[in-house]
Amino acid sequence: MSPTEPSTSGPIIETAGLTRTFTVRDGVRRRRLTAVDDLTVTIEAGEAVGYIGANGAGKSTTIKMLTGILVPTRGTVTTCGLRPVRDRRRLARQVGVVFGQRSQLWWDLPVRESFRILAAIHDLPGDVERARTGELVDRLEMAEFLAIPVRQLSLGQRMRAEIAAALLHAPRLIILDEPTIGLDVLSKQRLREFLVAERATHGTTLLLTTHDMGDVERLCDRVLVVDRGRLAYDGDLPGLGRTTGAERVLVVDLVAPSPDLTAIPAARHLDSEAHGLRQRLAFDPDLTTAAKVFAAVTERVDVRDFTIAEPDIEDVVRRLYARQASG
Structure with missing residues (x-):
């Protein structure tokens, strides 16, 4: 393999000391802001x-360095075995990116035409393009709006089309930045089920940034908190959850109906509903x-009947931030 060919056996993403700083104006003065630090x-x-x-933690800046949009101030980064800035065009064939607030579709064209243009950009043979488009249309239930201009789609329809567009060339890595923002419950569930199936079928690696903790719980088996x-x-x-002492x-x-279930060993009664027919008890998984x-x-x-509720991840992240600040 030549030095310029992407590796297909190593890590999908690898960073070492990756740092990005910006110069910002503070009144008449300038100061250095570190968005991503070491x-x-x-x-x-295959990981998810x-x-x-939190907002401003450096997530979007990281994505821009992973995809070659921003040059790191220092440190190294490889994505799909390529240097993102130097090999940005070649990396585009290995990566699909969806930004929840931005579109890669042509606003005035029907969805089908956007897919055809993107297939041409990625040099997909006609039979490959037709097979892959058919697969995505079927699994994302897009047949009813393929002929509709993008500007006329609902938000849920557009996000399905955006994800299909990012996956059209079967990338090794899909990066989703707030993909379910503003979607209703049904649309979120449809996208989550599709992404689970896509990974199972094609082994696609997923990197997800989101403020919707339901996305993380249902789609990811590993989490990085910045x-x-x-x-x-x-x-x-x-x-x-264990790191921050969060309870289940x-x-x-x-x-x-029953009186409140207090004095249960190693548990704490939280609340009761319907005269005690439903009750919630918290416990520390490290203690019991x-x-x-x-x-x-x-x-x-x-x-x-009973269920076990995992710790609320937003609360866990707040606890982690508080722990970092006090440490």
Whole structure:
């Protein structure tokens, strides 16, 4: 393999000390702002990674460096085995990107024509383009609006078309920046189910930035939390909860109304509904298990049904930020 050919066996994303600073005006003075600070991460092929943080944490700046839009101030980055700035055109054939607030479709053209133009840009043979378009149209349920100009689509329809456009050339990596922003519950669910199936079928690597924690919970098996440009956490979601001391919640539906289930060992009663027919108890997974809490509940009352609610991720991230600030 020549030095300019992309690697198909190494990590999909690899950064070392990746940093980007900007000069901003503060009145009449200028100051340096560090948007991404010494970021070192590796993402392997086939992973689904959530990249989350508060507004201004450096997420969009990172994406722009991963795709060659911005030049790093220092550090190194490779995406799909390529140097993003030097190999930006070739990298475009390996990566699909969707920005929730921006469009890669032609506003006045029917969706079908945008797909044909994008297929030509990526030099897809006619039979490949037709097969891939057919697959995406079927799985994203787009047949009813293929002939409609993009400007006339609903937000949910347009986001389905945007994701299909980003995946038309079957990229190795798909980067989604706030893909479900503004969508209703049904549209979000449809997109999430499609992305799960796409990864299962094609082994596509997913990097997702979002403020919708439901996206992260349902799509990602690993999460990177960035705080003021620095990596604050790298691991799975349960580990993030353990790091911040977040609690799990046992929700029990009872056969008959009951007084509040207080004094359950290693658990804390949160609230009751419908005269005690449904009750919620929080517990620390480092101190006890759901099975032990449930067993203690069933010794006192008859349980009709139960569920386990994982920690609210927004609360977990707030806790992590607070921990970083106090540390």
